[in-house]
Amino acid sequence: MTAVAQAAHPSVEERKARGLEARDRASLSDHAGWRPAADRPDPVGLLEEQDTTREPDLVPVRHGRMMVSPFTFYRGAARIMATDLKDTPVAGLDAQLCGDAHLSNFGVFASPERQLVFDLNDFDETLPGPFEYDVKRMAASFTIAARNNGFSKADVHAATLASVRAYREAMAGFADMGTMDVWYAHLDEDTLRGLIRGEVARTQKEAKAAKGGKKGSKQQAKLAKRAEKVAEKSAAKAHTRDSLQALSKLGEMVDGRYRIVSQPPVVVPARDLYAVFGLSPDQVVPVIRDQFRAYRGTLQPDRQHLLDQFEIVDAARKVVGVGSVGTRAFIVLLQGRDAHDPLFLQIKEATASVLEAHLPKSRYRNHGERVVQGQRLMQAVSDIYLGWTKGLDVRRHFYWRQLRDMKGSALVEGMAPVGLGFYAGICGWTLARAHARSGDPVAIAEYLGATDAFDISIAGFCERYADQNERDYQAFVTAVKSGRLQAIEGV
Numbered sequence: 001m002t003a004v005a006q007a008a009h010p011s012v013e014e015r016k017a018r019g020l021e022a023r024d025r026a027s028l029s030d031h032a033g034w035r036p037a038a039d040r041p042d043p044v045g046l047l048e049e050q051d052t053t054r055e056p057d058l059v060p061v062r063h064g065r066m067m068v069s070p071f072t073f074y075r076g077a078a079r080i081m082a083t084d085l086k087d088t089p090v091a092g093l094d095a096q097l098c099g100d101a102h103l104s105n106f107g108v109f110a111s112p113e114r115q116l117v118f119d120l121n122d123f124d125e126t127l128p129g130p131f132e133y134d135v136k137r138m139a140a141s142f143t144i145a146a147r148n149n150g151f152s153k154a155d156v157h158a159a160t161l162a163s164v165r166a167y168r169e170a171m172a173g174f175a176d177m178g179t180m181d182v183w184y185a186h187l188d189e190d191t192l193r194g195l196i197r198g199e200v201a202r203t204q205k206e207a208k209a210a211k212g213g214k215k216g217s218k219q220q221a222k223l224a225k226r227a228e229k230v231a232e233k234s235a236a237k238a239h240t241r242d243s244l245q246a247l248s249k250l251g252e253m254v255d256g257r258y259r260i261v262s263q264p265p266v267v268v269p270a271r272d273l274y275a276v277f278g279l280s281p282d283q284v285v286p287v288i289r290d291q292f293r294a295y296r297g298t299l300q301p302d303r304q305h306l307l308d309q310f311e312i313v314d315a316a317r318k319v320v321g322v323g324s325v326g327t328r329a330f331i332v333l334l335q336g337r338d339a340h341d342p343l344f345l346q347i348k349e350a351t352a353s354v355l356e357a358h359l360p361k362s363r364y365r366n367h368g369e370r371v372v373q374g375q376r377l378m379q380a381v382s383d384i385y386l387g388w389t390k391g392l393d394v395r396r397h398f399y400w401r402q403l404r405d406m407k408g409s410a411l412v413e414g415m416a417p418v419g420l421g422f423y424a425g426i427c428g429w430t431l432a433r434a435h436a437r438s439g440d441p442v443a444i445a446e447y448l449g450a451t452d453a454f455d456i457s458i459a460g461f462c463e464r465y466a467d468q469n470e471r472d473y474q475a476f477v478t479a480v481k482s483g484r485l486q487a488i489e490g491v
Helices: 012-025 027-033 044-049 059-066 070-076 076-086 131-150 153-175 179-184 189-209 214-240 243-250 281-296 301-307 367-378 417-438 442-446 453-481
Strands: 092-098 106-110 116-120 127-130 253-256 257-260 268-270 311-318 331-335 343-352 388-389 399-400
Touching: 027 070, 027 453, 044 076, 044 453, 059 453, 070 131, 076 343, 076 453, 092 131, 092 268, 092 367, 092 417, 106 214, 106 417, 116 189, 116 214, 116 311, 116 417, 127 131, 131 153, 131 331, 131 417, 131 453, 153 253, 153 417, 153 442, 179 417, 189 417, 214 453, 243 253, 243 343, 257 268, 257 311, 257 331, 281 311, 281 388, 343 367, 367 388, 367 399, 367 417, 417 442
Parallel strands: none
Antiparallel strands: 092 127, 106 116, 253 257, 268 311, 311 331, 331 343, 343 399, 388 399
8 A cells, every 4th residue: 555645734934934944045135136147058059959859840930939029039938048047046936837937938728617717728838836937937927028019117126026026915915815725816807997097096096096187198098098998809819719610720621521631831730741751541540549548548437428528630730839839739630529529639749848957857657648737737727528549659749628618818019008007917827826735835825925025136137138138039030140050931
């Protein structure tokens, strides 16, 4: 009989003491003073190392997507930042990390109860580690995005502070909550709508109270109202993004059956994969079915029963994201009662987390399982079809999920300062809630304190790191222009 480790149950006062003691390891002001290490690796070289394990025909697509701006470069540069974070001060208070908590990895999706929820939605790099890593990755993304949007220095600073302040204040709230209340906490569509309306009302009140009808306050109120309309439109669009909608975009009817349409290099159906993997259609189908059976075995019995009511119709390679481009990613089209009852599943390759080079390796040997278990631990609710497999090449690991399940994301590039500041607040709250589920919210909250000292310190780090990101971006663009790297733009 396997022995079960006995969990420790320190008192609240002991947990608070642990948080205060953590300041001896890293004071709140220590986080501000970052500068690149003298032996910092070549950032372009780090990307080239990642490229060696990716699909050669897609590597230029990845580079092209990263070339768009310093912000899109940052999205694809998780490994570079992981290398930089390893030398930063930490308090010794760990939680399950997203590992790539930039602002575009938050969004809405459907809960099993068919309600929209806002949460983290990318866990390719998830691993237990210092909570500060995620906070810095998130906050720096707001600095970089705000700069990319052409904000003033004051507005850039305000957006960054808003994300960290929301994290700190939310963690203080979770520290006072019961264990089950923390676990059940989530941000659903109705709550989010109420928060947006509250922000609009606040800006309108400020505009009316402004002496002499101050022009800036009136403009803020107009922008907030416009942001509310955009959010409502985005939520309505998310409700339509399901497998049936995906079928209208990705499917075509041939001889009375749907199949996935060919849109190379973004979508390459199984029937056209010989040029990529050297597998004929007759070879591809058995591989897909074997993988499907293995994936089914990782689901709960009730979800296995549900999945058994669908049959595989077609499969394709499909390019996704920015940082993930070049890793193997596929979609599978299934149908239920008939051709108009589709289910699209996505299969994404899971490689070692970028954090594993600097933190203890995952307890899970299969990186697909690492992603799934990390996601379940951090999200308030998760996709019912989350599962994992090994590939035909057993050294490759994959995780499975629904391709579209009312998923939606914020259009950050179009946000005004008032909108980005609000978005920073809900991202900060969400990250704190995710950390509070696996870490110790009492100790972390005590470490963070009740003043803005931590917020200001992190904002200082972010300003320095955004400068470095711009230098890395320029080095990357130079590498493309010199021919060192190949890039295909606009794909």
